[in-house]
Amino acid sequence: MIKKITDDFNLQQIADSGQCFRWKKEDEAGKKYRVIAGRKVLHIENLGDCNYEFSCSEKDYEGYWSHYMDFKLNYSDIRGRVSSEEDAFLFEATVYGNGIRILNQDPFEVLITFIISQRKSIPAIKTAVENLCTIAGDVICVEDGEELHAFPTPEQLSKLSKEELKSCGLGYRTEYVYQAADLIASGTIDLDSWKELSDEDLWNEIEKLYGVGPKVAQCAMLFGFHRLNSFPRDVWINRVLEDKYNNNFPFDLYAPYNGVMQQYLFFYYRQKNR
Numbered sequence: 001m002i003k004k005i006t007d008d009f010n011l012q013q014i015a016d017s018g019q020c021f022r023w024k025k026e027d028e029a030g031k032k033y034r035v036i037a038g039r040k041v042l043h044i045e046n047l048g049d050c051n052y053e054f055s056c057s058e059k060d061y062e063g064y065w066s067h068y069m070d071f072k073l074n075y076s077d078i079r080g081r082v083s084s085e086e087d088a089f090l091f092e093a094t095v096y097g098n099g100i101r102i103l104n105q106d107p108f109e110v111l112i113t114f115i116i117s118q119r120k121s122i123p124a125i126k127t128a129v130e131n132l133c134t135i136a137g138d139v140i141c142v143e144d145g146e147e148l149h150a151f152p153t154p155e156q157l158s159k160l161s162k163e164e165l166k167s168c169g170l171g172y173r174t175e176y177v178y179q180a181a182d183l184i185a186s187g188t189i190d191l192d193s194w195k196e197l198s199d200e201d202l203w204n205e206i207e208k209l210y211g212v213g214p215k216v217a218q219c220a221m222l223f224g225f226h227r228l229n230s231f232p233r234d235v236w237i238n239r240v241l242e243d244k245y246n247n248n249f250p251f252d253l254y255a256p257y258n259g260v261m262q263q264y265l266f267f268y269y270r271q272k273n274r
Contacts, residue, residue: 001054001061002047008075010099011046017100017267019223021113021126022133022151037068038106039140039150070101070226078257079264086253089244090261093268100263102228107191108184109151110224111206114216115176124169131168136160158185176211183209199227222259229256237262240269 012030015023026032032045042065043055054061066072079098084091112132117125129151136156137149158181166174183189194202202225206217218232231251233241241247254261 001058003052003054004050005052006050008099013097013099014101017263020103021129036148040064041140041148068104070104075101078260081254093264097264097267100267102260104226105223107224108154111220112177114219115180116170116173118173128169135164135168154181154185157181179210228259231258231262236266236270240265
């Protein structure tokens, strides 16, 4: 199925923006990716001239993937809020990363993957996540002899022992994941009810989890609950805020889309300086 996407949409930029860990590049040029989300697998290819081929039915596209890619929100309009005269650096970042979108991902998967992400490189995070999926997640399908697994449910993850979790490469994060999965699987924490909370209350609830600090909480809010004003601060963002803004970023100017601006800053500064 071929769709014409005229708003901002760049597969490689999204895959490299640090928000998702189950996108796999399938060609050298970064024009084709395999995406595993929920219990679905998608192959998507940039055919040029804003045309993209989706390996799904029209029903799946409209019912799942369009929402996942956040196609109802116009990201070029969000970029248009940034003035080259008032904020030259952020303007440069929006031009450089003008294909980034904030995906609508599963809150549980995002919470667990960003707990795992602490002090880990992106390749190491991806490996740990795939190990978890392989050991506990359901098989969705088999492609070219490879079993593709869904991310484990809270119940599936909570059944793993600490030794099994640690064997996936979680290290000291094992206890954090173990406790979070148990609380959610038991119903002590209801992630669906968290969707109704204000940003401040949601942040407070997430930070109550063992081993979760401000950065992971903000990442979970932005990427798992689609709170687009959340502004995670990792080492790259802290550097750019100090280097380019004297730690005085104009949050009021870009609300309620500070999280989108964070992605442009992260992607641009990291690509230019790593």
